Amino acid sequence: xxxxxxxxxxxxxxxxxxxxxxxxxxxxxxxxxxxxxxxxxxxxxxxxxxxxxxxxxxxxxxxxxxxxxxxxxxxxxxxxxxxxxxxxxxxxxxxxxxxxxxxxxxxxxxxxxxxxxxxxxxxxxxxxxxxxxxxxxxxxxxxxxxxxxxxxxxxxxxxxxxxxxxxxxxxxxxxxxxxxxxxxxxxxxxxxxxxxxxxxxxxxxxxxxxxxxxxxxxxxxxxxxxxxxxxxxxxxxxxxxxxxxxxxxxxxxxxxxxxxxxxxxxxxxxxxxxxxxxxxxxxxxxxxxxxxxxxxxxxxxxxxxxxxxxxxxxxxxxxxxxxxxxxxxxxxxxxxxxxxxxxxxxxxxxxxxxxxxxxxxxxxxxxxxxxxxxxxxxxxxxxxxxxxxxxxxxxxxxxxxxxxxxxxxxxxxxxxxxxxxxxxxxxxxxxxxxxxxxxxxxxxxxxxxxxxxxxxxxxxxxxxxxxxxxxxxxxxxxxxxxxxxxxxxxxxxxxxxxxxxxxxxxxxxxxxxxxxxxxxxxxxxxxxxxxxxxxxxxxxxxxxxxxxxxxxxxxxxxxxxxxxxxxxxxxxxxxxxxxxxxxxxxxxxxxxxxxxxxxxxxxxxxxxxxxxxxxxxxxxxxxxxxxxxxxxxxxxxxxxxxxxxxxxxxxxxxxxxxxxxxxxxxxxxxxxxxxxxxxxxxxxxxxxxxxxxxxxxxxxxxxxxxxxxxxxxxxxxxxxxxxxxxxxxxxxxxxxxxxxxxxxxxxxxxxxxxxxxxxxxxxxxxxxxxxxxxxxxxxxxxxxxxxxxxxxxxxxxxxxxxxxxxxxxxxxxxxxxxxxxxxxxxxxxxxxxxxxxxxxxxxxxxxxxxxxxxxxxxxxxxxxxx
Amino acid sequence: xxxxxxxxxxxxxxxxxxxxxxxxxxxxxxxxxxxxxxxxxxxxxxxxxxxxxxxxxxxxxxxxxxxxxxxxxxxxxxxxxxxx
Numbered sequence: 001x002x003x004x005x006x007x008x009x010x011x012x013x014x015x016x017x018x019x020x021x022x023x024x025x026x027x028x029x030x031x032x033x034x035x036x037x038x039x040x041x042x043x044x045x046x047x048x049x050x051x052x053x054x055x056x057x058x059x060x061x062x063x064x065x066x067x068x069x070x071x072x073x074x075x076x077x078x079x080x081x082x083x084x085x086x087x088x089x090x091x092x093x094x095x096x097x098x099x100x101x102x103x104x105x106x107x108x109x110x111x112x113x114x115x116x117x118x119x120x121x122x123x124x125x126x127x128x129x130x131x132x133x134x135x136x137x138x139x140x141x142x143x144x145x146x147x148x149x150x151x152x153x154x155x156x157x158x159x160x161x162x163x164x165x166x167x168x169x170x171x172x173x174x175x176x177x178x179x180x181x182x183x184x185x186x187x188x189x190x191x192x193x194x195x196x197x198x199x200x201x202x203x204x205x206x207x208x209x210x211x212x213x214x215x216x217x218x219x220x221x222x223x224x225x226x227x228x229x230x231x232x233x234x235x236x237x238x239x240x241x242x243x244x245x246x247x248x249x250x251x252x253x254x255x256x257x258x259x260x261x262x263x264x265x266x267x268x269x270x271x272x273x274x275x276x277x278x279x280x281x282x283x284x285x286x287x288x289x290x291x292x293x294x295x296x297x298x299x300x301x302x303x304x305x306x307x308x309x310x311x312x313x314x315x316x317x318x319x320x321x322x323x324x325x326x327x328x329x330x331x332x333x334x335x336x337x338x339x340x341x342x343x344x345x346x347x348x349x350x351x352x353x354x355x356x357x358x359x360x361x362x363x364x365x366x367x368x369x370x371x372x373x374x375x376x377x378x379x380x381x382x383x384x385x386x387x388x389x390x391x392x393x394x395x396x397x398x399x400x401x402x403x404x405x406x407x408x409x410x411x412x413x414x415x416x417x418x419x420x421x422x423x424x425x426x427x428x429x430x431x432x433x434x435x436x437x438x439x440x441x442x443x444x445x446x447x448x449x450x451x452x453x454x455x456x457x458x459x460x461x462x463x464x465x466x467x468x469x470x471x472x473x474x475x476x477x478x479x480x481x482x483x484x485x486x487x488x489x490x491x492x493x494x495x496x497x498x499x500x501x502x503x504x505x506x507x508x509x510x511x512x513x514x515x516x517x518x519x520x521x522x523x524x525x526x527x528x529x530x531x532x533x534x535x536x537x538x539x540x541x542x543x544x545x546x547x548x549x550x551x552x553x554x555x556x557x558x559x560x561x562x563x564x565x566x567x568x569x570x571x572x573x574x575x576x577x578x579x580x581x582x583x584x585x586x587x588x589x590x591x592x593x594x595x596x597x598x599x600x601x602x603x604x605x606x607x608x609x610x611x612x613x614x615x616x617x618x619x620x621x622x623x624x625x626x627x628x629x630x631x632x633x634x635x636x637x638x639x640x641x642x643x644x645x646x647x648x649x650x651x652x653x654x655x656x657x658x659x660x661x662x663x664x665x666x667x668x669x670x671x672x673x674x675x676x677x678x679x680x681x682x683x684x685x686x687x688x689x690x691x692x693x694x695x696x697x698x699x700x701x702x703x704x705x706x707x708x709x710x711x712x713x714x715x716x717x718x719x720x721x722x723x724x725x726x727x728x729x730x731x732x733x734x735x736x737x738x739x740x741x742x743x744x745x746x747x748x749x750x751x752x753x754x755x756x757x758x759x760x761x762x763x764x765x766x767x768x769x770x771x772x773x774x775x776x777x778x779x780x781x782x783x784x785x786x787x788x789x790x791x792x793x794x795x796x797x798x799x800x801x802x803x804x805x806x807x808x809x810x811x812x813x814x815x816x817x818x819x820x821x822x823x824x825x826x827x828x829x830x831x832x833x834x835x836x837x838x839x840x841x842x843x844x845x846x847x848x849x850x851x852x853x854x855x856x857x858x859x860x861x862x863x864x865x866x
Numbered sequence: 867x868x869x870x871x872x873x874x875x876x877x878x879x880x881x882x883x884x885x886x887x888x889x890x891x892x893x894x895x896x897x898x899x900x901x902x903x904x905x906x907x908x909x910x911x912x913x914x915x916x917x918x919x920x921x922x923x924x925x926x927x928x929x930x931x932x933x934x935x936x937x938x939x940x941x942x943x944x945x946x947x948x949x950x
Binding site for chain 1: 898901902905906908909911912915916919920922923924926927929930931937
């Protein structure tokens with residue numbers, strides 16, 4: 001079955017309960033296979049079979065359960081249309097695109113107005129579709145960027161809740177004053193008519209049917225689709241309070257408690273607190289998804305494309321791979337590419353954290369989103385749209401934020417059954433107080449918590465209903481549902497801020513529990529390329545110097561493609577030695593080389609070469625053994641006729657700058673560190689000594705690395721594997737957490753569940769610190785959410801009434817519920833203050849590795865965690 | 867399943883669901899009323915009000931449960947037919 005995946009922007013989601021409503025409604029559609037909702041980003045990712053369900057049906061369903069998918073309009077100038085048939089062609093081409101919700105073409109104006117869902121299609125695709133059917137098309141107005149639209153949608157939500165709040169609060173205050181009119185000093189200052197139940201009813205009605213209407217409409221729509229959410233709790237609470245108040249006002253003798261039990265203030269304050277909670281959550285929730293917005297802000301909007309020798313400015317999403325782009329000083333680089341000509345320095349700090357601008361000449365790679373500084377250059381686009389490194393990182397972070405951590409399973413189960421559970425409980429509470437509790441415990445002198453009102457002559461039905469409604473209102477599934485995803489969102493965003501990309505929530509959670517980290521040696525702990533570490537001059541070699549020995553060796557090796565030869569040539573060049581051409585070059589396989597340098601015969605190679613040519617190496621034997629003990633490869637240099645030993649050159653793979661520091665920090669965190677390598681034990685041990693690792697797994701074949709990780713896991717350890725190569729992929733997959741270096745191979749990055757964008761191994765420490773901070777936050781949130789509900793619901797149900805003669809009024813219940821949900825969000829927001837222990841420089845979002853052959857190619861996970 | 871076949875199926879699910887949850891809710895409300903009439907001396911208003919509240923809560927609880935159950939049953943039956 002062909003499955004299509006789309007990401008829908010969903011407006012109106014305010015809490016985790018909304019997440020389950022959206023998920024449930026979409027999942028109930030035939031043909032929808034998987035749904036993942038990212039509350040912070042306001043996106044729903046849907047996998048579906050297009051033969052069974054289409055986008056229109058999904059949008060209808062979402063609208064039915066009270067959520068909207070915003071569509072935006074673009075105007076296209078369409079050239080080449082001559083008749084009504086052309087109009088039909090263009091309209092068909094546009095409406096045939098996935099994500100287009102409507103298209104209307106005006107032949108006279110040559111204009112097409114297209115409504116589309118952002119994220120599914122883009123103006124660039126619209127113009128391409130029109131061009132594909134033979135007409136000219138360009139976007140008349142650039143339209144807002146995705147970020148602008150996202151901001152607009154958020155601001156619209158804020159405006160709506162603020163409008164509701166400003167409407168509700170003054171009326172709520174008036175109703176409160178009217179209700180308390182006979183108390184304290186109010187009789188002297190508050191006019192008596194304000195205490196009249198009819199006036200209170202008149203004031204309460206527009207609140208209940210105005211801002212409160214959304215709860216009734218949404219819960220009814222949800223119920224029709226078999227989905228229950230927070231709206232249902234609100235609607236039942238507000239509806240019951242208002243209904244009883246109306247009954248007692250219009251028919252005071254009906255036996256529902258009379259005029260003394262008009263709960264208009266309950267209905268109004270309930271609405272006010274819920275609206276206040278929604279407003280505050282809309283404000284705070286925006287902050288937890290700040291990382292994604294920072295990433296999106298880096299996306300360039302326009303590009304200067306060279307077409308037929310002229311530079312044309314166009315939207316960045318219309319650039320095609322292979323286009324040549326011009327970049328002027330101070331301009332942002334639009335897409336990823338390779339410099340063709342020109343020269344400049346590019347500020348990549350927003351991506352790499354590198355404070356100094358990076359020089360770019362012909363052949364250098366440039367990354368979309370970075371800023372050109374001084375010069376001008378042209379480059380050919382290699383990756384555009386969703387393929388750019390920046391777009392892939394955004395995708396990766398969004399996926400991680402939408403995925404679910406294992407710890408969320410319990411919370412999800414509770415949140416999913418909470419609403420029904422609470423309604424069943426409300427039913428039970430009502431039955432208990434109706435049939436038994438009222439007769440057994442009711443005292444007319446008892447009162448509401450924090451209120452001067454006594455319950456007075458309230459009847460059995462009114463009292464039982466009051467406690468039943470309080471249970472509905474005081475319960476807070478939002479806090480339970482929000483506890484984990486909000487922290488995961490903050491944690492993965494924090495990771496992106498410091499160059500650590502978590503592919504899913506499970507990786508974030510498992511990272512916090514790691515006990516052992518296994519590092520691959522070559523390319524991970526070390527630079528992965530040999531370099532000259534020592535030059536030793538043999539005793540008695542009068543007149544010879546280190547430079548001279550290096551010079552002979554470099555000239556002999558000039559043109560060599562052997563890694564050791566290249567290292568020697570590089571070292572000589574770094575010392576400024578002028579390399580000449582050698583004569584009589586002879587390569588001795590497995591031993592070394594022989595050549596004539598400036599007329600002098602030179603031998604460079606291992607012991608075997610020296611022995612075969614009769615060179616006595618006794619003078620440097622001790623040095624050679626010392627160097628080899630240090631894990632270095634010692635190469636003997638002999639010169640002259642007959643050949644005599646002149647010295648030694650040691651070559652080794654050197655440690656990366658921060659490897660030792662990273663290991664020391666991991667040890668300090670109580671984490672066991674091991675190194676796995678295919679190298680011989682002596683070399684491995686030498687590297688391990690330098691870096692401070694005490695557990696070495698040497699001479700391990702690539703295919704056995706995974707086995708070594710499995711052995712550690714079998715010993716009960718939570719293991720992370722850090723690697724960069726293709727041969728590390730099985731071990732990365734076997735480990736509880738695979739950590740891939742961003743500059744490594746695509747295979748490693750696809751396999752790893754965490755990608756370190758920089759090559760700095762201290763980011764492993766940062767990853768663990770972020771994982772631990774996130775898990776801590778999840779636990780705090782869950783504790784609070786469960787504790788709140790465990791304590792508040794029994795109190796709301798009247799558990800303390802027999803002992804204290806106090807009941808919680810519905811309005812206080814609403815206030816506590818709103819505070820509880822907000823507390824979880826605010827607690828999560830504290831993660832914004834998190835700084836990794838490194839504290840190195842300013843955090844940079846999405847730090848990408850430098851340009852060149854190791855161009856970043858971040859691969860998003862294929863599926864979302866369920 | 868195609869869209870033309872889906873509509874009657876959906877209508878069938880809706881019809882059976884409405885019948886199901888209304889019946890459940892009415893039964894519970896009637897049981898409440900009967901219990902209130904048999905136990906203690908409640909006013910008619912309390913009994914009727916209580917029955918209405920029980921009916922409402924029962925509807926809220928049973929609507930999603932019954933709808934899902936009917937839908938699952940219909941889908942399963944449809945699957946059997948498809949299989950044949």
